[in-house]
Amino acid sequence: MAKKITVKDLLANTRLKIVTGEEYLDREIVTADISRPGLEMTGYFDYYAPERVQLMGITETSFAKRMSRDELLIIARKMMGSTTPGFVVSTGRELPPEFMQAAAEAKIPVMATELTSSQILSNMTYYLSGKLAERQSVHGVLIDIYGLGILITGDSGVGKSETALELVQRGHRLIADDRVDIYQQDEEHLIGEAPAILKNLMELRGVGIIDVLNLFGAGAVREHATVAFNLHLAKWEKDSEFDRLGNGEDKITIQGVDLPRMVLPVQTGRNLAVLIETATKNFRAKRMGFDATATFNQNLNHLIEENSHTDA
Structure with missing residues (x-):
């Protein structure tokens, strides 16, 4: 509210x-x-x-x-x-x-x-x-990565806070942990911030509650950010299907605004912080017109055409 x-x-x-x-x-x-x-x-x-x-x-x-x-x-x-x-x-x-x-x-x-x-x-x-503005509370973590607000969601215990902590240690900024209050700035943009009671705080299983501002300094936190996209952490299962090429058009709707959504499978041995950084860079590159998936499809089509001419 x-x-x-x-x-x-x-x-x-x-x-x-x-x-x-x-x-x-x-x-x-x-x-x-x-x-x-x-x-x-x-x-x-x-x-x-x-x-x-x-x-x-x-x-x-x-x-x-x-x-x-x-x-x-x-x-x-x-x-x-x-x-x-x-x-x-x-x-x-x-x-x-x-x-x-x-x-x-x-x-x-x-x-x-x-x-x-x-x-x-x-x-x-x-x-x-x-x-x-009316707020909608979302269970998740909001991190400023390379100037983009990334809303990280996932099932309880999947490692959202631990991943956020590693991202903070890598130089990115925490906005909210555990609960994100989101409101609509205009028809196309959402702003996310931490509830007052959770501002600058993070809960880590086995460690407890930590004050990110106190431990890592003012450069490790930010009051609010425009939410660029949602990155959902999903536990990997044998029969699960995930978008391997990254050309899906998955979205979620918050406060009437469509937000791009990417599902990232969580599996032992995967460095989630690096993957999230890479996903963020790739998202920004796509917004600038550089789409690696489109390039791959063009190369594939070109190769198919060449092979068809050779067979003929």
């Missing part, structure tokens, strides 16, 4: 500073949508969304100078809803005194920034979208 976000969180994670109402920073933000109340300044409130953070820039503050004090106070009080998290004024501008008065009456914090409206709008939307 999505996290609870307050104005205090927004203030701490975007380039905002508090102007007034510091004692009201516990007001909850329930949507990532930001309002630019231009029409509302003219008195049109039919589609006003009071539950959004309200952003006022050069246009709104300039228009306010054309209004009388009484008009401004009426408009400001209408904007200050019981669910309104806060007001933000951009581009180094100041809210009219009437707005400051109404904000104090409604116990709504006012924040300011030197950034333009477009810049702070982008910052706030990016932060709130990530924090308020």
